[in-house]
Amino acid sequence: MGITKTQNFNAQQNRVASFAKAFAHPARVAILEYIIRQNSCICNDLVEELPLSQSTISQHLKELKFIGLIKGEIDGPRICYCIDEVRWEEAKGLLEKFFGSFASKGSCC
Amino acid sequence: MGITKTQNFNAQQNRVASFAKAFAHPARVAILEYIIRQNSCICNDLVEELPLSQSTISQHLKELKFIGLIKGEIDGPRICYCIDEVRWEEAKGLLEKFFGSFASKGSCC
């Protein structure tokens, strides 16, 4: 086993989990924070910013890109990465909806 | 390697990542949704609700409890699990702050 039984959960549950996974590593949180701070990003900047190797950072960027939270365009010999607004808003909406679904009615414990 | 270099990131980044990890599996999303819907919870209900074995569900509950999003009290031969309001609000606040930190200034790509 070890494989997540994705097919047994509904689309929204999988979507929330997928977006959450994007934030589930401090390096990716740091990468997103950096992109936001710069409002544009070049991968190599991150190599100097973060205590991780170039290949590791590239891998994290690939995951963020796969999930769709960032997008990248070739800009000369570099890649310009930035936040994908549409997906960001989608993630924000989903997560906020999820957090909003809990309202304390006085805990049972 | 394979070990996350936690010590290289700041407390807030690690905290965001830790909370996000709680949601990073559809089973845990489903578990939280169920607890919220019931406003109280008994583990065994979940065994009937979810297509996972009792031991797997127990393991997911343990993780949620470790992160602090739920708390459980012994209630006779059962365990009553429910949302830990304080932590839930903390997670909500952190994630919302994170999402709020991005405001489109016109994307660069």
Place this chain on the structure above:
DNA sequence: AAAAATAATCGTAATATTACGATATGGGGA
């Protein structure tokens, strides 16, 4: 054309996660 710069990908190793069956534990009731 050769060299430099940037970033992706490959290969690989260590560790973490997911999952389940089997077993243990602890309380309640017969």
Place this chain on the structure above:
DNA sequence: TCCCCATATCGTAATATTACGATTATTTTT
């Protein structure tokens, strides 16, 4: 007391993630 129920934990296997060095690909500069 002995058994049953609900949960936790153990052991184990499969898969995923994290990380890095080395290599590759691409483009720009020399």
